[in-house]
Amino acid sequence: MVVRTITNSCVISVAITIYALCSIDCDAQKRAPVFNTVQPETFADNMALSNAWGDFDNDGDLDLAISFKTGDVRLYENNEGSFKNIGPKVGLPTEGKETRSVAWGDYNGDGYLDLYVGSNRNGNELYRNDQGKGFSEVGVSLGVDIPHVSTRQINWIDYDNNGTVDLFVADRVGANYLFQNDNGVFVNVSKEVGLADERPTVGACWFDYNKDGFLDLFMANQSGTTDAFYKNEGGIFTDIAPELGMEGDKRRNDQGGVDCAVGDYDNDGDFDLFVANYGRNYLYENNGSGGFSEVSEKMGIRGDNHMVGASWGDYDNDGWLDLYVAGYKGPAENRIPVDRLFHNEGDRFSEVNTVGTPLSGADHGIQWADFDQDGDLDLSLTEGYNIKGHHPLLKNELPPERAESSLQIEVLDEKGLKSRAGAEVRLYDRSSALVGSRLVSTGDGYNSHSSGPVHFGLVDHSPVTVEVTFLTNAGRITQKQENVNPADYAGGVLEIKQVN
Numbered sequence: 105m106v107v108r109t110i111t112n113s114c115v116i117s118v119a120i121t122i123y124a125l126c127s128i129d130c131d132a133q134k135r136a137p138v139f140n141t142v143q144p145e146t147f148a149d150n151m152a153l154s155n156a157w158g159d160f161d162n163d164g165d166l167d168l169a170i171s172f173k174t175g176d177v178r179l180y181e182n183n184e185g186s187f188k189n190i191g192p193k194v195g196l197p198t199e200g201k202e203t204r205s206v207a208w209g210d211y212n213g214d215g216y217l218d219l220y221v222g223s224n225r226n227g228n229e230l231y232r233n234d235q236g237k238g239f240s241e242v243g244v245s246l247g248v249d250i251p252h253v254s255t256r257q258i259n260w261i262d263y264d265n266n267g268t269v270d271l272f273v274a275d276r277v278g279a280n281y282l283f284q285n286d287n288g289v290f291v292n293v294s295k296e297v298g299l300a301d302e303r304p305t306v307g308a309c310w311f312d313y314n315k316d317g318f319l320d321l322f323m324a325n326q327s328g329t330t331d332a333f334y335k336n337e338g339g340i341f342t343d344i345a346p347e348l349g350m351e352g353d354k355r356r357n358d359q360g361g362v363d364c365a366v367g368d369y370d371n372d373g374d375f376d377l378f379v380a381n382y383g384r385n386y387l388y389e390n391n392g393s394g395g396f397s398e399v400s401e402k403m404g405i406r407g408d409n410h411m412v413g414a415s416w417g418d419y420d421n422d423g424w425l426d427l428y429v430a431g432y433k434g435p436a437e438n439r440i441p442v443d444r445l446f447h448n449e450g451d452r453f454s455e456v457n458t459v460g461t462p463l464s465g466a467d468h469g470i471q472w473a474d475f476d477q478d479g480d481l482d483l484s485l486t487e488g489y490n491i492k493g494h495h496p497l498l499k500n501e502l503p504p505e506r507a508e509s510s511l512q513i514e515v516l517d518e519k520g521l522k523s524r525a526g527a528e529v530r531l532y533d534r535s536s537a538l539v540g541s542r543l544v545s546t547g548d549g550y551n552s553h554s555s556g557p558v559h560f561g562l563v564d565h566s567p568v569t570v571e572v573t574f575l576t577n578a579g580r581i582t583q584k585q586e587n588v589n590p591a592d593y594a595g596g597v598l599e600i601k602q603v604n
Contacts, residue, residue, distance in 0.1 A: 140462075142185075142187070142496075146180070147187075152171070152469065152486035152487065154469050155169070155486050155552055156168070156554045157484070158208030158555040159217065160181075160217050165477065167180060169219060171206045173488055174199055177206070177219075195240065195241075196231065201223045207222075210233075210522055211269055213521055216236060217555055218231060218232050219233070220248075222273065224255070227250065227252075227253075230248055246290050253273060253275045255275065257272075257305070257553075259525070264284065265317070265575055268523075269285055270282065270285045274308045274323070276306060276326065278302060280301050282294045299321070303323070303330070304325055304327045304329060305326075306324055307324030307363040307364040308321060309365065309547065312528070313396075322334075328356055328359060352379075361380070363413050363551075365377070365427070365549070366543050367425045367542075368540060369425045373538050374392045378414050378429075380413065380414045385405065387403055404455070405427065413466065414430070414548065415427075417559070418448075418561035419500060420506070421479070421507065421509050423540055424450055425448055426446060427445075428443070428483070429446070430470045430550070431443065431467060441464050441465060465487055465498075467493070469552060471552060473556055474559060477596065479509070481559055510561050511590040512560070512597040513558050513572075513598045516602065518603065524574060524602065525555075528542075528573040530570075531571075533566065534567065574602050
């Protein structure tokens with residue numbers, strides 16, 4: 105495996121230490137994150153909204169796509185930790201309609217990630233990846249351009265377990281869309297499967313909450329409407345949010361759900377759900393038997409804010425998922441970021457003070473990724489509403505011995521393709537005790553869907569057993585790889601390929 109590092113010229117030389125709030129204990133203060141800003145001149149422009157990581161050229165490192173209100177869609181090519189925008193060179197737009205969302209997914213199964221770009225009521229675009237050499241727009245010819253949609257969250261998922269990647273598009277002003285992928289031909293099945301929900305949807309998270317073998321869908325809905333939770337019953341969907349008590353509190357017209365993020369924050373093997381709101385935020389703990397409990401106050405993730413994007417990531421490699429939530433405050437002409445970083449203490453969360461630091465640099469997009477492959481999670485942010493904003497890239501400066509105490513796993517289908525969004529990865533120690541669980545991303549962080557390996561922080565370098573659960577037409581299929589030595593994969597990833 106090749107270990108990639110960042111040259112000094114790409115990083116501000118002075119590290120900024122983020123100190124925890126006075127309410128955080130001494131141990132938490134020791135774990136306060138240190139981040140450096142990478143190539144600030146490259147990531148300086150404002151009006152960025154959504155960001156998504158994906159290895160578009162299959163060279164082994166993650167590249168970064170970012171959409172802008174100006175219509176610019178940038179593709180920052182990662183060359184051993186140094187970034188350059190090659191969007192114009194590879195055929196992506198540089199201006200025009202406001203682009204609200206980006207998502208990577210290999211719709212045609214050729215082994216190269218394609219890019220779907222969502223606009224605000226001016227038609228979407230699907231850019232086919234021509235083997236890493238450039239992109240061709242095929243959304244119109246494939247019927248997924250949706251001329252009048254106000255696109256928010258995009259998800260590339262296999263909702264029917266037939267082995268092909270389907271496309272879900274959340275609409276802020278009308279009914280949502282689900283396109284079934286039939287060997288590269290898309291069919292709008294929204295109405296027939298029950299997902300043509302006309303509530304203004306912004307966030308959408310897919311995961312198999314009840315372990316029945318099908319991806320279910322939570323929708324965070326805006327403008328005073330209730331949230332939805334659609335149970336997938338073999339390709340037909342039923343909203344069970346009222347039954348589960350997950351519709352949200354009574355809301356004013358200016359309140360509602362904005363984003364959702366799935367993660368096993370308590371390391372019990374079940375996937376939990378955080379919902380960022382205009383209003384009170386929610387943390388739903390999965391009880392493992394088909395229900396959820398709202399535990400935001402109990403767990404210390406409280407607040408009644410104007411939050412937008414959220415994403416889980418173990419930034420200090422202590423084995424527990426932490427949570428970054430991006431938001432803003434102030435009038436339209438002078439909005440400023442209000443960002444919140446919650447450190448997971450195991451039994452509750454403590455908040456890290458981000459005010460006046462690089463970690464207070466987002467009002468929309470947030471995406472974790474180990475772009476330099478040193479073992480710790482780095483951070484891409486977007487700040488679209490502040491006229492002085494930017495879209496910073498931050499390098500995590502964990503000490504090498506802690507950064508290397510981690511394991512990254514790429515989940516592939518039986519053809520070796522990155523098409524298993526929603527697959528579940530669990531680690532077990534030598535005593536068969538669960539270390540933690542991760543979901544192959546189905547989208548989060550505000551209207552984006554990255555395609556990359558799942559990341560586990562580890563307390564030591566002891567061997568582990570890796571268990572991957574695939575959702576297939578034969579149900580939930582589990583594969584195990586025992587005696588995995590994390591040190592063997594430092595600077596790279598462990599690939600787990602579906603064999604059934």
